[in-house]
Amino acid sequence: AQKITQTQPGMFVQEKEAVTLDCTYDTSDQSYGLFWYKQPSSGEMIFLIYQGSYDEQNATEGRYSLNFQKARKSANLVISASQLGDSAMYFCAMREVWGNQFYFGTGTSLTVIP
Amino acid sequence: EAQVTQNPRYLITVTGKKLTVTCSQNMNHEYMSWYRQDPGLGLRQIYYSMNVEVTDKGDVPEGYKVSRKEKRNFPLILESPSPNQTSLYFCASSFIISSYNEQFFGPGTRLTVL
Numbered sequence: 001a002q003k004i005t006q007t008q009p010g011m012f013v014q015e016k017e018a019v020t021l022d023c024t025y026d027t028s029d030q031s032y033g034l035f036w037y038k039q040p041s042s043g044e045m046i047f048l049i050y051q052g053s054y055d056e057q058n059a060t061e062g063r064y065s066l067n068f069q070k071a072r073k074s075a076n077l078v079i080s081a082s083q084l085g086d087s088a089m090y091f092c093a094m095r096e097v098w099g100n101q102f103y104f105g106t107g108t109s110l111t112v113i114p
Numbered sequence: 115e116a117q118v119t120q121n122p123r124y125l126i127t128v129t130g131k132k133l134t135v136t137c138s139q140n141m142n143h144e145y146m147s148w149y150r151q152d153p154g155l156g157l158r159q160i161y162y163s164m165n166v167e168v169t170d171k172g173d174v175p176e177g178y179k180v181s182r183k184e185k186r187n188f189p190l191i192l193e194s195p196s197p198n199q200t201s202l203y204f205c206a207s208s209f210i211i212s213s214y215n216e217q218f219f220g221p222g223t224r225l226t227v228l
Binding site: 009033035093101102104 | 145149155156157158159162173206217218221
């Protein structure tokens, strides 16, 4: 079974609007970390935000927030006030504390329309 | 400057010709990892290392070798490359602190095997 599922291969959003990128995960561990990375067309991987499984509050970093719903095993990324520079691939990832692997989703390509 | 470096950045080779992609980090990270990125498949972990002389297989280790003789270096070896190993490769490193270990990525190596 897939550990990380991103069901939106491509998304479009109008500039200045908010957008939600979906991510669901599969684990039987109680302790794990969830990550979002951005990959612009230049190719580098940029860390955006982290959520720990025991964190009670949703993580926020500037315009990025993580909508963490533990019971549903979802960790959606919300980008507020989209900018043209947000156009990129976005990857959701997970690390289980007692395992040592990182698992990535297949990514969502976001295009911000002027 | 804290960074992960990879060399070469681009490589075109032929089937069966052994090659090594180097990876080095200057952040004293214990954890290092190799990924390959293919369209529609996201990033998949090839091998990872928890520390010197400790390496483990990820999800797609076939056709690859690694070694960790020094903490800062984690080379990826393709002893007999095949066309299905044409891909974008990333090296990454992190500390091992609970579930939070944001990975720092190298710039990527684009490999083409003819």
